[in-house]
Amino acid sequence: MKLRNVFEMGLGVLRANYLGQRLPLNVMLAVTNHCTSHCRYCNIPLRKQRELTTDEIFSLISQLKQMGCTRLGLWGGEPLVREDIAEIVNFASFKGLYTTMDTNGFLVPERIHELGNLEHMIIAFDGDKEAHELNREPGSHERALEAIKVASNRLPFWSITVLSKHNLNSIDYILEKARKYNFLTTFQVVHHNDRLGVDVHDFVPTNEDYKKAIRKLIFEKKRGAPMASTLPYLEYLLAWQDYSVPMLPYRAQGLKCWAGQLFCNVDANGDVYPCSLLIELMDSKNFLDVGFKEAFDATKKVSCKACDASCFTEYNHLFSLDRRVISAWLKSMYKSRK
Numbered sequence: 001m002k003l004r005n006v007f008e009m010g011l012g013v014l015r016a017n018y019l020g021q022r023l024p025l026n027v028m029l030a031v032t033n034h035c036t037s038h039c040r041y042c043n044i045p046l047r048k049q050r051e052l053t054t055d056e057i058f059s060l061i062s063q064l065k066q067m068g069c070t071r072l073g074l075w076g077g078e079p080l081v082r083e084d085i086a087e088i089v090n091f092a093s094f095k096g097l098y099t100t101m102d103t104n105g106f107l108v109p110e111r112i113h114e115l116g117n118l119e120h121m122i123i124a125f126d127g128d129k130e131a132h133e134l135n136r137e138p139g140s141h142e143r144a145l146e147a148i149k150v151a152s153n154r155l156p157f158w159s160i161t162v163l164s165k166h167n168l169n170s171i172d173y174i175l176e177k178a179r180k181y182n183f184l185t186t187f188q189v190v191h192h193n194d195r196l197g198v199d200v201h202d203f204v205p206t207n208e209d210y211k212k213a214i215r216k217l218i219f220e221k222k223r224g225a226p227m228a229s230t231l232p233y234l235e236y237l238l239a240w241q242d243y244s245v246p247m248l249p250y251r252a253q254g255l256k257c258w259a260g261q262l263f264c265n266v267d268a269n270g271d272v273y274p275c276s277l278l279i280e281l282m283d284s285k286n287f288l289d290v291g292f293k294e295a296f297d298a299t300k301k302v303s304c305k306a307c308d309a310s311c312f313t314e315y316n317h318l319f320s321l322d323r324r325v326i327s328a329w330l331k332s333m334y335k336s337r338k
Contacts, residue, residue: 001071001119001333005098009070013319016262023068024296026263026315028276031057031088032077033268036106039136041164041192041200044077049269054084056288060266061092063292071098075276077268080107086114093117102160104140105147112150120333122186123147125159125177127170134166135203145177152181158228158332160310161187164203168213175225184228184332187217188310189237191246193277204244214238228332230325232317233310240308247277252306258319259312260299274299275312 008025015021033047052060064072072092079085079101092099100120108123115121125144126132132141151157161167161174171187178185189210190200205213218234221227236253251257260274267273271284272295282303285295307313317325 001098004096005070006330008068012068012070013262013321016258016319017321022261022296022300024064024262024264024292025069025319026071026073027064027069028073028075028263028265029057029060030076030266030268030276031074031079031085032082034081035076035078035104036081037078037104037137037140039104039140041135041162041190041203047268049267051268052270052288054087056270057088058091060270060287060292061088061095061097063287065095065097067293067296069097071100073100073102075102078104078106080111085111089115089118093119103147104136105144106140108147109150112154115155118155121151121155121157122160123151123157124162125174125185126161126164127167128173131167131170131173135162135164148177148181148183152183156333158184158186161185163187163189163205163210163213165205165209166203168205168209171213171216171220175220175227178226184226186227186229186310189240189243189246189308191277191307191309193246193279193281201244207241207243210243211238228329229310230314230317230328232322232325233314236313236317237308237310243308246308247304248306249303250305255306255313255316256320257302257305257307257312258316260296260302262319263312263315264296264299272296272299274302275307275309277307277309277312278302278304 012023012025032051033044035045038045089099098119101118102122105123126135129141174185190203192200214237265273265276267279270286270288272287273279273284285298287295
């Protein structure tokens with residue numbers, strides 16, 4: 001992350017905390033529902049929507065910048081299936097946004113040469129061959145590992161692991177690959193909502209098994225394992241009462257949720273939601289109809305107050321000025337670029 005982006009985000013967080021201002025500092029944009037894979041717990045590739053054109057995304061990025069956005073996270077679906085994805089990345093970079101991308105890795109080897117202006121990539125990696133493919137699909141492990149090998153020393157990236165019944169014993173394997181190929185790892189529990197995911201109960205471990213795995217992550221983190229997931233997030237996750245319930249109507253452990261105030265999600269058709277967990281679960285406005293400002297303003301009222309999603313929990317700690325998280329993220333971002 002460039003120093004300018006750090007300064008702008010920090011200033012925006014201070015304005016939100018002390019002046020009560022709302023700024024879309026961190027915006028996640030689903031650029032497509034299409035995907036090269038069909039993970040077993042995901043229904044996103046089955047969604048039928050009109051998707052944004054290149055020019056419409058350019059318009060959105062310009063509006064985001066005008067409203068104070070500093071980071072744009074591209075996800076889907078699989079962003080690399082879009083022929084214009086490099087144009088989108090280049091335009092966001094030209095506008096001064098810190099631009100990241102989530103990917104399953106399938107198309108990374110053939111398209112990484114187009115992504116010179118992408119500042120950070122997150123590659124899905126769920127463990128050894130058996131565990132990864134039980135979460136995702138046959139053949140996906142080799143392709144994810146090849147993406148990791150190709151991206152290593154060419155582009156800053158982290159892995160992201162969805163912890164499920166199938167891969168709780170793969171933590172050591174993932175950390176071993178991280179050491180070998182010089183990347184940082186992140187971990188999350190299953191938290192898909194009913195609109196984007198299948199019935200995930202077959203993937204969710206018992207509370208006891210989840211807590212055992214999270215305690216191991218905390219132990220490895222304290223030992224200096226290559227892990228970007230922060231201790232405050234892991235400790236928050238360990239205290240979660242029921243992992244089969246990803247969202248709560250009240251604050252968990254006193255942590256404020258900043259969805260709809262400092263971050264939001266733009267769906268593949270242009271609808272604006274406080275976060276991806278609330279896609280199709282609440283009314284929304286489309287920025288194509290009313291402009292991004294009015295669509296973002298409509299995200300003020302959020303029914304839930306807490307969740308166990310990794311990215312949102314990390315954002316909430318960061319935007320609540322948790323010094324440990326601020327320090328850990330700055331160190332992790334610097335290390336990723338070395």
